[in-house]
Amino acid sequence: MDKLQALLPGKVSTEPEDLFCYGFDASGLEAEPAAVVWPQSVQDVSTILQFAFQQSIPVISRGAGTGMTGGTVPSKGSIILSLEKMNKILEIDTENMTVLVEAGVINGRLQEDLRRHNLFYPPDPTSMHYCTIGGNVAENAGGPRALKYGVTGDYVMGLEAVLSDGRIITTGVKTVKGVVGYDLSRLIVGSEGTLAVVTKIRLRVLPLPEDCITLLVLFKDLERAGDAVKNIIAGGLVPSTLEFLDHETIKAIEHFKPIGLPGDVQALLLVELDGHPAVITRESEQLGSICRKLGGDVIMAEDERSRKRLWDARRAISPALFHLKPGKMNEDIVVPRNKITEMLKTLKTLSAETGITIVNFGHAGDGNIHVNLMVDKNDQDEYKKAVQLISEIFRVTLELGGTISGEHGVGLTKSDYISLEIKPDVLNLMREIKRVFDPRNILNPGKIFP
Numbered sequence: 001m002d003k004l005q006a007l008l009p010g011k012v013s014t015e016p017e018d019l020f021c022y023g024f025d026a027s028g029l030e031a032e033p034a035a036v037v038w039p040q041s042v043q044d045v046s047t048i049l050q051f052a053f054q055q056s057i058p059v060i061s062r063g064a065g066t067g068m069t070g071g072t073v074p075s076k077g078s079i080i081l082s083l084e085k086m087n088k089i090l091e092i093d094t095e096n097m098t099v100l101v102e103a104g105v106i107n108g109r110l111q112e113d114l115r116r117h118n119l120f121y122p123p124d125p126t127s128m129h130y131c132t133i134g135g136n137v138a139e140n141a142g143g144p145r146a147l148k149y150g151v152t153g154d155y156v157m158g159l160e161a162v163l164s165d166g167r168i169i170t171t172g173v174k175t176v177k178g179v180v181g182y183d184l185s186r187l188i189v190g191s192e193g194t195l196a197v198v199t200k201i202r203l204r205v206l207p208l209p210e211d212c213i214t215l216l217v218l219f220k221d222l223e224r225a226g227d228a229v230k231n232i233i234a235g236g237l238v239p240s241t242l243e244f245l246d247h248e249t250i251k252a253i254e255h256f257k258p259i260g261l262p263g264d265v266q267a268l269l270l271v272e273l274d275g276h277p278a279v280i281t282r283e284s285e286q287l288g289s290i291c292r293k294l295g296g297d298v299i300m301a302e303d304e305r306s307r308k309r310l311w312d313a314r315r316a317i318s319p320a321l322f323h324l325k326p327g328k329m330n331e332d333i334v335v336p337r338n339k340i341t342e343m344l345k346t347l348k349t350l351s352a353e354t355g356i357t358i359v360n361f362g363h364a365g366d367g368n369i370h371v372n373l374m375v376d377k378n379d380q381d382e383y384k385k386a387v388q389l390i391s392e393i394f395r396v397t398l399e400l401g402g403t404i405s406g407e408h409g410v411g412l413t414k415s416d417y418i419s420l421e422i423k424p425d426v427l428n429l430m431r432e433i434k435r436v437f438d439p440r441n442i443l444n445p446g447k448i449f450p
């Protein structure tokens with residue numbers, strides 16, 4: 001790595017503490033890279049890739065390392081390319097309703113800056129206070145607001161990216177429409193750092209919604225909560241957020257960050273409606289009536305403080321579960337929304353049959369359930385049982401017409417399962433695309449493909 005140090009003085013480290021700190025992500029997997037590099041410009045990124053291409057050294061792009069599937073975990077001898085110093089918001093174009101950002105900008109910071117301009121960038125992963133827009137693009141991240149507003153890819157207008165041999169490309173348009181040639185931005189979105197290193201992103205933004213209403217609905221019966229989700233959607237309502245938490249999740253929050261939820265609640269929905277005050281008031285009444293008919297106890301957040309308290313609790317779920325079981329295994333399956341109740345019932349049965357506690361929460365409005373297997377990875381028997389259980393959960397998910405990942409991607413943890421969902425011909429086509437972009441297989445090798 002001496003040559004790389006000489007090419008980018010002061011931007012490369014091989015110190016053991018850096019190699020350790022940049023060797024893991026939120027998946028809990030870890031390995032040691034050969035070096036960590038902090039480029040500060042697209043030219044720096046190009047220099048790193050030209051060097052790595054010549055030497056055939058793997059390069060792992062890294063945002064904030066909040067990925068849940070091991071996407072930034074280094075392979076042997078690799079360089080971690082951290083985008084965290086490329087963190088400028090370059091342009092907020094209020095006339096054309098777009099923003100141009102560097103890949104290392106933190107999602108939550110962009111949201112805050114836009115709010116000051118009365119603008120709104122909807123994709124809000126629950127990790128938004130830490131994760132980067134580059135990481136969001138690479139994972140096509142969703143979040144609680146995806147139900148009404150869609151996911152990251154729906155807002156990407158164009159990209160600047162660096163190819164594996166160091167060539168800098170730009171894709172997409174600055175205009176509302178544009179259909180010239182293949183949509184390469186769309187191809188790079190969700191490619192998990194395997195096709196190119198994203199350095200800049202142009203995003204479309206929206207006017208800030210006028211108002212919002214936040215409701216908490218408590219259920220004493222898990223299945224009734226699933227039915228409520230189905231009936232809300234079938235009733236023509238489109239909340240901006242429709243989050244689901246089961247009893248075990250509520251218990252974990254009360255243990256970690258208590259907000260005083262009753263202990264006999266089997267499930268709750270956190271619902272948010274945004275838009276014109278008169279419209280959302282009417283919609284909240286409709287939604288309340290749907291939930292009450294199913295036995296739900298509907299509580300409205302009275303002010304910004306109580307709304308924030310609810311969201312703090314929602315954002316504390318993952319840390320709370322990690323706190324209880326650091327080795328927990330987290331999957332983010334999606335089923336059609338009218339199959340949520342069936343999926344939840346199956347998960348309950350599978351948990352009882354295997355003796356493995358399964359904690360479920362997630363973006364129920366999208367059918368996206370975060371299924372957490374609360375296992376101890378040091379207990380080999382339990383771990384093996386959990387691995388088999390994951391296969392069974394994926395099998396049922398696909399049988400119900402779902403997908404094995406709604407937002408966390410494949411990375412390392414799901415690569416063995418990808419062929420359950422993607423047919424061999426299509427998987428081969430994906431491999432061929434990878435070869436065109438990355439003929440020496442240096443960009444995040446070993447990720448996505450088994």
Ligand SMILES: Cc1cc2nc3c(=O)[nH]c(=O)nc-3n(C[C@H](O)[C@H](O)[C@H](O)COP(=O)(O)OP(=O)(O)OC[C@H]3O[C@@H](n4cnc5c(N)ncnc54)[C@H](O)[C@@H]3O)c2cc1C
Pocket residue numbers: 025026060061062063064065066067068070071072083103124125126127130131132133134135136137138139140141142143144192193194196197198199318319407408444
């Ligand atoms: C508590 C918690 C809550 C979460 N909630 C959500 C949620 O609600 N919705 C959701 O979708 N996800 C969620 N996640 C997962 C994670 O936050 C997202 O996947 C996020 O997009 C990752 O961003 P990051 O900057 O941390 O990327 P990293 O973890 O650093 O990287 C993720 C992947 O993207 C690649 N990558 C990163 N930057 C670039 C780049 N500039 N160019 C090319 N490739 C790149 C990496 O190689 C890796 O494969 C959550 C995670 C945690 C820990």
